[in-house]
Amino acid sequence: MKADSGFFTLGISSDDFRLPHRRLGLPVILLIRRVLSYAMEKLREEQFNFAKAKEDQVTAALLAVIENRFRQQGTIPGFNQHTYDSVVRQAQVTNYNGTKLGKTPDLCFRLRRDTSQAYDGLSEYDGLFVECKPVDANHPVGSKYCDDGLIRFVCGDYAWAMREGMMLAYARNGRTIQKHLVPAMSDRTAKLSVVEALAPVNIPAATATEGSERIHRSKHRRVFGWPCNKGQACDITVYHLWHDAS
Numbered sequence: 001m002k003a004d005s006g007f008f009t010l011g012i013s014s015d016d017f018r019l020p021h022r023r024l025g026l027p028v029i030l031l032i033r034r035v036l037s038y039a040m041e042k043l044r045e046e047q048f049n050f051a052k053a054k055e056d057q058v059t060a061a062l063l064a065v066i067e068n069r070f071r072q073q074g075t076i077p078g079f080n081q082h083t084y085d086s087v088v089r090q091a092q093v094t095n096y097n098g099t100k101l102g103k104t105p106d107l108c109f110r111l112r113r114d115t116s117q118a119y120d121g122l123s124e125y126d127g128l129f130v131e132c133k134p135v136d137a138n139h140p141v142g143s144k145y146c147d148d149g150l151i152r153f154v155c156g157d158y159a160w161a162m163r164e165g166m167m168l169a170y171a172r173n174g175r176t177i178q179k180h181l182v183p184a185m186s187d188r189t190a191k192l193s194v195v196e197a198l199a200p201v202n203i204p205a206a207t208a209t210e211g212s213e214r215i216h217r218s219k220h221r222r223v224f225g226w227p228c229n230k231g232q233a234c235d236i237t238v239y240h241l242w243h244d245a246s
Contacts, residue, residue: 019230021121023163024111024128026201029239030215031078032109032128036168037212038076039065040243044211050245051172058170058245059106059132063089085110093125096156096224096233105158106132106168125161129153134245135180136172142184145169146192150185153238154193156224165238170245177213177242185218193221195235216240 039062043050048061067087074080090104110127131152133145150167152158159165169181177198185198196219217240222233 017122017228018120019161019226020163020234021126021161026203028111028128029164029166031076032130032166033215033239033241035066035070035076035079035109036062036130036241037243039070040211040245042069050170053245055132055134055170058134059089063087063107083112085112093129093158096160097227100157103152103157105129105152122161125159127162128164128166129159129162130166130168131158132168132170134170134172135175135242140184141169141175141180142187145181146184146188150192150238153236154220154222156222156233159236160222160224160226160233163234163236165236167238167240169240169242171213171242172244172246174246175242177216177240181216181240181242193223195219195221198240201239211244213242 042065043061050058053061070076070079071081071084071087087110088108090106091108092102092104093108094101095103107130108127109130113126131149133139133149135141135145139145145167153165153167169175182198185192185194188194189197196217198216198218201215201217217237219235219237221235224233225231226233
């Protein structure tokens with residue numbers, strides 16, 4: 001199969017879009033972080049059993065709070081029905097060359113672009129894609145968070161048209177970014193094509209909130225080529241949010 005055959009069969013030509021898509025920017029990242037943090041806090045207040053809940057149960061509960069309360073009611077400034085489309089869970093997307101048709105990132109936040117200006121990206125692939133992973137004794141950070149989660153942003157399964165992605169950890173039993181994620185990523189520098197090592201975002205607005213660690217980010221080189229002769233994929237910055245789910 002040709003690298004971009006899946007896109008040509010959908011009637012997409014090289015003149016229809018640009019790559020990469022426009023950068024979301026740190027204000028958007030921090031807003032989504034706030035949304036996720038507040039949703040976790042709300043679930044704690046309602047005695048949600050994070051310690052025993054499975055990954056899909058946590059993610060589904062988060063979505064219910066985020067979509068049905070926060071976005072629809074405009075509870076969090078900047079996050080409402082006018083600025084964001086409906087948040088979706090495990091929506092099927094296609095990978096960078098159209099060879100994998102059923103990839104399912106856990107959450108996707110789609111920012112509503114300015115309708116007064118024509119948008120030259122692919123709307124289906126435009127958004128902040130979030131991969132969620134439990135981190136505990138049964139879900140080691142190296143094999144699950146890195147090898148089954150983070151790698152998907154590097155290989156072009158998720159967010160291949162974007163410059164940013166997000167990992168969300170449901171951390172249990174004292175697991176932290178510094179003690180567990182940093183060494184795991186260091187052992188996988190080559191596999192994950194790490195360009196810039198994992199480090200905290202150095203701004204006041206990124207300090208930790210209740211039950212969550214300070215946001216970190218890493219940058220990764222992507223070695224695949226974009227469809228329709230759009231060139232080599234650019235590096236991707238992945239933001240890491242770890243929340244206490246003990």
